[in-house]
Amino acid sequence: MNTIDLTPLYRNSIGFDRLASLLDSTLSSSSVRSGYPPYNIEALDENRYIILLAVAGFEKSDIDISVERDVLIVRGSKPDEDKRKYLYQGIALRNFERKFDLAEHIEVSGAEMRNGLLKISLVKEIPEAMKPKEIPITDADAEQKALNHQPEAMDQAH
Structure with missing residues (x-):
């Protein structure tokens, strides 16, 4: 399973945790829906x-x-x-x-x-x-x- 490190996003921005969790759930869900x-x-x-x-x-x-x-x-x-x-x-x-x-x-x-x-x-x-x-x-x-x-x-x- 590939993951993306979103730590750099958190360094310079506030309130993007929903976007990060959305990306994470999209990438971690099965590709065959x-x-x-x-x-x-x-x-x-x-x-x-x-x-x-x-x-x-x-x-x-x-x-x-x-x-x-x-x-x-x-x-x-x-x-x-x-x-x-x-x-x-x-x-x-x-x-x-x-x-x-x-x-x-x-x-x-x-x-x-x-x-x-x-x-x-x-x-x-x-x-x-x-x-x-x-x-x-x-x-x-x-x-x-x-x-x-x-x-x-x-x-x-x-």
């Missing part, structure tokens, strides 16, 4: 996304969606009640688990199922304190003049 169920990830705009999973044969009650430590987990499990005798089974109905790493501030806003497709809506909600803000530049001389003229204005008011 199941392609089931197939899915699409679509960007609707700068702050909204959709994950679409093909879950034909599953009911809403067979699917569990959760978020744990910035990882979206979608699990599907069919009860073992199906005792059918298939001559050919091309529609996979096996249990599955799909994980999607979510970036900071990405929240799951809802999920719906229609025509065998599970649609999970995501939205990027940046807190107001984290949004960029403009800092106005004031003229220090003008401020000083305003401070110097305030007492005169107050004296005339009395």
Whole structure:
């Protein structure tokens, strides 16, 4: 197993531990992943996304969606009640688990199922304190003049 030494990253940066753990988990996970169920990830705009999973044969009650430590987990499990005798089974109905790493501030806003497709809506909600803000530049001389003229204005008011 190959590992990358991320120590130099920690020397000059703060708060990149999530990125390091994401890289580490990606590199350490098995390179052969199941392609089931197939899915699409679509960007609707700068702050909204959709994950679409093909879950034909599953009911809403067979699917569990959760978020744990910035990882979206979608699990599907069919009860073992199906005792059918298939001559050919091309529609996979096996249990599955799909994980999607979510970036900071990405929240799951809802999920719906229609025509065998599970649609999970995501939205990027940046807190107001984290949004960029403009800092106005004031003229220090003008401020000083305003401070110097305030007492005169107050004296005339009395």
